[in-house]
Structures are given as structure tokens and as C-alpha cells.
Amino acid sequence: MQFYSLNHSSPKVSFKEAVIKGIAPDKGLYFPERIPKIDKKIFDRIDDYSHQELAYEMIKEFVGDDIPEADLKSIIEDTLNFDFPLVPIEEGIFCLELFHGPTMAFKDVGGRFMARCLSYFNKKQTTEVTVLVATSGDTGGAVASGFLGVKGVNVLILYPSGKVSAVQEKQLTTLGQNIKALEVDGTFDDCQAMVKTAFLDTEITDSIQLTSANSINVARWLPQMFYFAFAFKQLKDRSKKLVFSTPSGNFGNICAGFMAQQLGLPIHHFIAATNANRVVPNFMLNGVYEPLKSVATISNAMDVGDPSNFIRIREIFKDNFKQLQKNLSSYSFSDYQTREAMQDVHTETGYVMDPHGAVGYLGLKQYLKEQKKTQGVFLETAHPVKFLDVVEPVIQKRIPFPPQIEEIMDRKKVADSISTYDELKAFLLK
Ligand SMILES: *Cc1c(COP(=O)(O)O)cnc(C)c1O
Secondary structure, eight states: OEEEETTSOSOOEEHHHHHHHSSOTTSOOEEESOOOOOOHHHHHTGGGSOHHHHHHHHHHHHHGGGSOHHHHHHHHHHHTOSOOOEEEEETTEEEEEOOOSTTSBTHHHHHHHHHHHHHHHHTTOOSOEEEEEEOSSHHHHHHHHHHTTOTTEEEEEEEETTOSOHHHHHHHHSOOTTEEEEEESSOHHHHHHHHHHHHHOHHHHTTSEEEEOOTTSHHHHGGGHHHHHHHHHHOSOOSSEEEEEEEOSSSHHHHHHHHHHHHTOOOOEEEEEESSOOHHHHHHHHSOOOOOOOOOOSSGGGOOSSOTTHHHHHHHTTTOHHHHHHHEEEEEOOHHHHHHHHHHHHHHHOOOOOHHHHHHHHHHHHHHTTOSSEEEEEEEOBOGGGGHHHHHHHHTSOOOOOHHHHHHHTSOOOOEEEOSHHHHHHHHHO
16 A cells, blocks of 8 residues: 655655655655555454454554564554443443553553554664654554564653653653653754754764654554544444544544555544544634644643644544534534533542543534434543543542552652753764
């Protein structure tokens, strides 16, 4: 399968090249030249397929000949070595828990899949690759954990000092081996600016091979299609109309949901639930796309003012606004509403949602108000323990650390502090 650039000024590339490049030379996102339909029998007889078999069927055409069947299957086995339980919350409302991976956020699947693909492509190379990534929290942890121990790949993570949660900092700084953390005296934007400068600095790129693990990379984006099939597989009643509500920031996850729908998964409608960053809810009112400055919220992994993957959703619908409206609703919720939902659901059902999942829950409730005979799934994208400082005061209860977090909280943080680009450069060239 070939991938083209959404800016249409760069040549088409194979899956392999799209993964290695990340973004096209004309700065466009890569998009598959066609979206294959899956054999209808597979979704009709979904009980006969394991998660890994489903995942393989969904992604094989996109990968094409770049990874042979046996190797792709083993990459998938390795990527999906944890559970994705569907939990009933209320009548007709289910929660798909995507946080059972090593860093307890849904980005683990994309991070692990991409790491294993890059490692596969890098096998015959003798030079090492350095993955350089700036993080505001979850991305760095998922990428670091995904690449941990992968031969021929070094990972360097930049994070803003004092601006990630305690759990997130431990996840970034205690892995060791091929993972190094740089604690930057500055903001996330400063980290990102340094990374961008490094990619343009020929003194660096002439001497080491740099790669980005950005969320727009097709190897991080496409595996998220699997979640929607995993949810469908676990539903007791698959005859009712099914809708998904996805807490959205950069819109990669929901865009992967639309891909799953295009493959043939019977999904009736999507809800893109956002926090106060309401560029897409605004767009869905009148079809005018206006990026905004991002505002800080308690669901901070979704504080995005210009969601990079939304253009891929528009491409799926050939930019037909009426068609998009038929398939997508989008609502924005305040921090007050988010806390209220966390509290209400906890009081009534005992279930603890994290702030991101709570936004997804709110979106689903809003949509279902006007719909009969419909069941809905909202995606829970992070374990509440990752946002302890928000969740505990709301539910008035301590959240015990799960084993993967308990294990790292006692480990010693190892990070070098930097404050300028020259320090980063010296570090890379060392
Ligand atoms: C990244 C992230 C999101 C947003 O996902 P997108 O694919 O960028 O829309 C939601 N919740 C959590 C916990 C995240 O880390």
C-alpha cells in the first residue's frame, strides 16, 4: 500500500518509508491511497477471532509487503500483550478501558507498535537511530516504554521541569537502558521548539540518524483502529445500533475509529468529546475551521488548539460536510462538568473515571439523550491514578497504585537538566 501526503506536493511512499519519515517532506500527513474493506465474515463471526487475529486482519493491507506475515503477526502479539476490558457502567453505556498497558494510557498500543516496526526496519542497518521526543506527559512515557530494550534505537525524551505529574515523571526517568530523559528548564512549547530545531540542524543530522515518534506517524495512528473492534467483540448484544464517544485532543484516536468504520465495522455514529478546547465542536456547527490558542484544563492531554489529525477525518469524508455531520457529533465540556460527572458516576455506580474518560462519558450521555435503541461505548484513555491530584479530591477516596506504578514510584529518578538548545546539541553529539 502506498501513502500520499495530504499537502499533495511530495511523492507517494510505502508503509516503511511513511513510518521512518513520520511526516512528508512537504509537511503533510501521510494518508493511505485506499481503505480496504475487510471480509464481512470476519466481523460477522468476530467471536472466532482473537484480538491479535483481528488486529492482523485490520492492518495487514496497510503494511503491505514491507513486513512479511510472520513478522507482522509477531509484532502484533508483542504489542497487544494486555487486556482491553469493556465494563458496563449504566443501561446502554459501556466503558472500554484502554489503560492496562505498561504506562496506563492508551498511547501504549501506538508506541509499542511503532517501536517494533522501526526496530524491524532498522534490523539490517548497522547505524543506531535516535528517537527524539518532547512530551507534556503521556506521550513520552508510552514511547519510552515502547522502545525500552529495542536494539539499535536510543530514545531521548525532553520534558518540562515541574510540569508533568509525579507518576508521569517517574515513568520518564526511571527506565534506564536505551532511554534517557532531559529535564528542561522551560515549558512544553520550549521542549518542542528544541526538538524541531534539532531536526533542522545539519550538524546533528549529518552525524546521527534522528527519528521522531510523533503521534501523526502512521504506525502510531493506525493500530488505534483495533480498539473499536475489541469493544464490538465484547458486546453481548451486537444487533443494537452502536456509537462511540472518544475523548479527543489531537483527534488521532477517533480518526482511527473512522478508519475501522470504513473497513466495515458496523459503527452507527461517533462523538468527539472535548474539554474547553472546542475547535472541532465549533467546526461541526458551521463547517468553518478556526484554530484557537490552547487553554489549560484538568484533562490536559487534550489541551490542543489545532488538532493535527482532524484533516485526516476530513479526507476520509472527502471534505463533504453533510456526510461528516451524519457520522460525527462533537461537544465541549467544562472542568466543572467533568468533575461533576466523575463524582456522579462514582456515587451511583462506584466506578472511578479519570478526567479524560469523564469527558468521553459526558459526550455519550449528551448524544444518547436524543437517541432510542442505541448503545454507546466511551473510551477510557488513562488510568485515574495518572491524574491523582484531580481525581482523589473529587471522589474523596484514595486510589491505590496498580502494580506497574507501585513498582516505579520507589525507583530513583535519573535525568540531566538542560536549559538551552546548545546543551541539547552537545548532548546529542557526545
Ligand atoms: C493523548 C490523549 C488523549 C487524546 O487522544 P487524541 O488521539 O490526541 O485525540 C486523550 N486522553 C489521554 C489520557 C491521552 O493521553
